[in-house]
Amino acid sequence: MNVRTRLQVSAVLPVLLALMISVILYWTAEGVSLVTARFRTADNLALESARLNVTTHRYAMHPTRENQDRWLELHQRIGMLLIREKASSPDDQQLMEQIRRTHSGMRDLFVRLSAPARDPEQRVPESEDATLEAIWVKSAVMVGNVNTLAANGHKRVADMQERAYLLIVGVSAILAGLLAFSGLAIGRRIARVVQQLQAGADRVKAGDLTQSIPVDGEDELAILAGSFNGMMETLRQAREQLENEIRHQASTAQSLRETNVRLSASLERLRRAQGEMAQQERLQALRQVSEGMVHDLNDSLMPILGLSDYLMQFPDVMAKVDEVRDCVTAMHESATRAARVVRNLTEFFSPAGRQDAGPVDLNAVVKEVVSLLEPMWKDRRQAEGRPVDCTLHLGSVPAFHGRSMEVREILTHLIVNAVDAMTEGGTLTIRTLVEGSTVLIEVTDTGVGMDAETCLHCFETFFSTKGKDHSGMGLTIVRGCARRWGGNVDIKKTGPGKGTTLVVRLPMKLSNGIPAGEPVRKAPARALRILVVDDHPWVRQVIEQTLTHAGHTVVACVNGETGIKQSREGGRFDLAILDRALPDMSGDLVAQELKRGDSSLPVLMVTGFGEFMLGSGDHPAGVDRILSKPVTRDELLAAVADLAG
Template identity: 35%
Template sequence: MRVLLVDDNPNDRELIKRQLRKAIEGVEITEVARRDEFKAALQRGDFDIVLTDYLLHWSDGLAVLQAVKLQYPHTPVIMVTDSGSEEIAARGMREGLSDYILKGHMARLPEAMKEAIERERLNREYTRAVDELRQSHEALQEAMKQLQETQQQVIQQQRLRALGEMASGIAHDFNNALTPILGLTELLLDNPEVTADPQVKRYLEMIHTAAQDAAQTVSRLREFYRSRGRTELRQPLDVNTIVEEAVQLTALRWREQAEAKGIFIQVHTELQPVPLVSANGSELREVLQNLIFNAVDALPRGGDITLRTFTVDEPSPGWVVIEVQDNGVGMDEETRIRCFEPFFSTKGDHGSGLGLAVVYGIVQRHEGKIEVDSKIGKGTSFRIFLPAAAAEPRVLAEKESPVPLRCLRILLVEDKPLVREVLREHLLRQGHTVDTASDGQQGLEKFLASRYDLVITDLAMPVMSGEQLAMEIKKIAPNKPIILLTGFGDPRLAQNAYSELVDHVLIKPVTLFALRQAIAKVTAE
């Protein structure tokens, strides 16, 4: 045991040393009689316990206690004195004194010292245990928070996947239903006798517009449920350029339209140099436009929207981050958690609930992640994390669609009677000769029995699918142009997926213009 003995009376020091050496084997005692000696001892800190008199010619025991506890809060201090009082003892105990012993009762000192050191040891262990428990509790809370966030992400992905499977079938059936609506209204609008009545023409145009809007809704449904196709092509892009383009494209909404309502919104950009990302530029622009529109809606009295780009280095090669922040009305916690759910909206009749679901789906397909922070009355911040690109750009050149030079003999294969009849009528109006079949097997039999310049076939059909029919026809006539119709999927992905099997893919609902363009493209000489 190492003892620091603070007493300016040499006789008292000697008495205390004799008592300690008799009772404690191997005790080491450092004597301090002056202020400079005390300061030097405090600097060294080579003691386990401090014994101090109360009355010192250069200080007092309470000041010694305070100086020791300031530097060594866990070192016990015992006051050994004959000049104190109960009041001094009580004050000392309040300030951390371990014990108070009168010099006339010196026999109790060795045992009091051992007890004080043991109490401090137990206190240190208790404090350490409490700290470790608190740290463990904080770590557990953080782990629980991360687990809840991970579970929420998994639930979100499972919900989107389930909705996607459902929406895929709905989209197919919905597009088949929209095809005759669009087709028949186009046929009627193309008939001068029908459109001679202005009111009839107006009603037809309204029906046609409503059908087109419905087709766009289905198209947006595809965006949040489809996964990335193997043949989906991307390019390394500069996100700073994408951000600037998105700001310009949305200016009509956040500047002109807002100012016309007396709302003033400022859009700021804080763009740092960042690596390229492998992405679809059109989809990234759609993501940013949706987030900017959301920010505008969150600023009914005006405010600021800030777009930032920066990098996060871990994990290698790191993330490129795009942040869209507003100081608008903000979201409560329930809304923040549910904001990416399809069809969830707080805008009533003014919102479809698809915007952020589309954003989520696009970010997921880019192997990225999206975070959102929001507080009521403080605003919202969306952060998109995209992996830095490693590949070189792949630029695809598209052929221009030439104008068809002649009328064609066409085989139309479609299992839905109403869709088949509308498409047949379109083709006849264009001057083509048309034979029809209701499934792939019937279509193949007609193809073998006659000669056709072009085959137009639906994809999903009973007996034999359009894909199987195309394979059989290409075996017989490899150069025969084939147009594939489908109510499933995205036009770009469908074209890539079937590019080696057919010459062109048309996504339902098929319009007269799209059909003309497709025929012109595949039959160009």
């Protein structure tokens, strides 16, 4: 027998009281159902907002039409939910108004963000980042307001439950007083169901949505218990859906991190490959000029070998002072030219990135590079019947702050490319000038020129029209060197069969001085006692004669061990001159031992590795000055005077 049947047996008043209880319970159930529906709407708003946030992130990573349409669809879906949702209190009405304004503002921002996708030329990465940040901020504000709306609904459910509980308890107390006998059974029934509802509410409050209230019978209380169970099931499904979405986002974040790691590794491999290809480009340029250098060296060595052989074969010529002086002068000039060729080659192949910034004399660097590369077109091309003429138009360019090695590298690649483009010979023109605060270097050839497609790709890494034996890094290296200075390189004019003019623009930072030229010979302040350590007898003899003729006392040693022993047992020396490559030990170690014995002893290292050491910054401990062989008399005496002074 249900509650209504039991109450009908009682008097009219208990029936009225029972009807009141039924009305209260029905009102409570309806209120719970209404709030439950609003829970669903709030949960749907939160879920759709989270999906909109994820879609915004996807569109930022991949701005495709599909992602744009997906974003607009989710935005419209949220708008429909906001239209259907009616606020039940002033606070909820204010929250709904804020959510609607935020929702409308997000669409305006997204339209602004997606506009560059339709017109890529209008894209401004900084503006896109700011717009995207604003969308995410509004999305976070909207999600926060939705969560607040859901929390308000939860509070109303709790208030309803509390009021229902109080009403039921009060009505049950009145009914218990009026119904002496039959009310007792109904009271126990109501109390048991209320206790079950209270226990279920406590479990929900603690976060346990897995338990349900036992439903026995088909009366109103059973219906209420069933409604409560249905609400718990709805909440459990919503929480599971939210947890699944969170797990999906975490998986997406992990996938993005892994992708970022793979991308970083790929970029590192690409950087290494570009470095290797740049080195191959330098080697290719070196191979192109090597034949001319060999020709230059042979031309320089010919007078040395020929005249020295002539003097040895005909000793009586030694009595003719003027003729001997002419022979020695010719051999000296030839040796100087050979040393200059070797020094230019060393500078050409030195890594430009290791050179410290300093004053750059642009016109002097242009002349050095032209002199270095001249055999490539002047001798070889002329021998092949394809002569190339070089014309220099060097303007008044003041010394500016930079790295001369990078300027040499820029000019080398531009000249090599220009000569390669003139397959049948032609004219190479190099011009330097200043425009405002910018230095301009123009390299013009009368070669085959470039079509529009080649101009579009010529600065791309690995792009080449010269065949598989060329790496395609030449112009890439030129642009990289220019941009490290804050400059750039552009094609000024070109066309098929019309030649090409490339112009390099470098910002000019004026320097206080110009690069040092040939050292100025200084007169020694006093006669010095000098220790010389070198295993080559002729080198040792030249140094000894030069210093002795200048008034110094020289003690010469053939290896490092003898030199160290002499410094310890042969009295005090004012200066030590030593080679780096000694037969028994390294000159670096000898310098350290000499300094250990006398820390004030100046050490001058004269070595054939000098240019490489200076170019790479290799300065051994204990060595005060490095000179590169071959060294002239003036250079040697100037270094001695500087160190001993």
